[in-house]
Amino acid sequence: MGDSFHLSTADLAALAFFLLAWWLHTLASDGKLVSRISLTMAMNVQREAWMRTMAEREIRIVDTAIMSGLQQGTAFFASSSLIALGGCFALLGASDQVLAVLNDLPLNATSSRSAFQIKVFGLVLILAFAFFKFGWAYRLFNYCTILIGAVPIAHGEASRNPISETAVWRAARMNMLAGKHFNSGLRAVFFSIGYLGWFVDPVVFVLSTLLLLAVLVRRQFFSAARQAVIGQPPGLGKSWSIRPDSQ
Numbered sequence: 001m002g003d004s005f006h007l008s009t010a011d012l013a014a015l016a017f018f019l020l021a022w023w024l025h026t027l028a029s030d031g032k033l034v035s036r037i038s039l040t041m042a043m044n045v046q047r048e049a050w051m052r053t054m055a056e057r058e059i060r061i062v063d064t065a066i067m068s069g070l071q072q073g074t075a076f077f078a079s080s081s082l083i084a085l086g087g088c089f090a091l092l093g094a095s096d097q098v099l100a101v102l103n104d105l106p107l108n109a110t111s112s113r114s115a116f117q118i119k120v121f122g123l124v125l126i127l128a129f130a131f132f133k134f135g136w137a138y139r140l141f142n143y144c145t146i147l148i149g150a151v152p153i154a155h156g157e158a159s160r161n162p163i164s165e166t167a168v169w170r171a172a173r174m175n176m177l178a179g180k181h182f183n184s185g186l187r188a189v190f191f192s193i194g195y196l197g198w199f200v201d202p203v204v205f206v207l208s209t210l211l212l213l214a215v216l217v218r219r220q221f222f223s224a225a226r227q228a229v230i231g232q233p234p235g236l237g238k239s240w241s242i243r244p245d246s247q
Contacts, residue, residue, distance in 0.1 A: 082131055
C-alpha cells in the first residue's frame with residue numbers, strides 16, 4: 001500500500017524540470033541570469049523615474065490614484081488565488097470522479113488515488129505561495145503610499161537635497177519591492193497553468209511547461225510591451241504614429 005504513495009521516476013523528473021524552469025525564469029526576469037534587459041527590469045527603471053517625477057509635483061492626486069489601482073489589481077489576484085485554493089480542496093473531495101475522467105484520456109499516468117492527491121496538494125502549495133506573495137505585495141504598495149506622502153514637497157533643484165533624495169529612494173525601493181512580490185505571485189499563477197499538464201501525463205507536463213516558458217520568455221524579453229518601455233521614438237521634428245499591432 002505504501003508504494004501507491006510514491007510517484008514514478010517520470011513524474012519526479014517532470015516535476016524537477018518544472019521547478020528548474022520556474023527558478024531559471026525568475027532569475028532571468030530579475031536580471032541575474034542573462035544580460036538582456038527584461039520587461040520587469042525596464043519597468044523598475046520607470047518606477048524610479050515615476051518617484052522622482054512625483055517628488056516635483058505639489059499635487060499628487062495622480063500618484064495616489066495610480067497606487068490605488070496597483071493595490072486593487074493586487075487584491076483581485078489575491079482573492080482569485082483564494083478561490084482557486086478552495087477549488088483545489090473541492091477537487092480533493094471529488095477525486096474519484098476526476099480520476100474517472102482522467103482514465104478516459106489516452107495519456108494518463110495517474111495510477112492511483114493517492115498519486116492524484118499528491119499532485120493536487122502540489123497545486124495547493126503553488127496557489128498558497130501566490131496568495132502570500134500577493135498579500136505581501138498589497139501591504140508593500142500600502143507602505144509605498146505612505147512613503148509617497150512622506151516625500152517633501154519641493155520643486156526643481158530644491159527637490160535634489162539629501163532629505164528629498166532619501167525619501168524618493170525609499171518610495172522607489174518600496175515600489176520596486178512591491179512590484180517584485182506581485183510579479184512572483186503572478187508568475188506562480190502562470191506556472192500553475194503549466195502544472196495542470198501533470199494530471200494528464202509526465203510528458204504532457206513537460207510540454208505544457210515548455211509552452212508556458214516560451215510564452216513568458218517572449219513577453220519578458222522579446223515582446224512589443226518591452227520595446228514600448230525601452231524603445232525610442234523617431235528624432236525630434238519627425239512625424240510618428242503608434243500602431244499597437246502586436247502583443
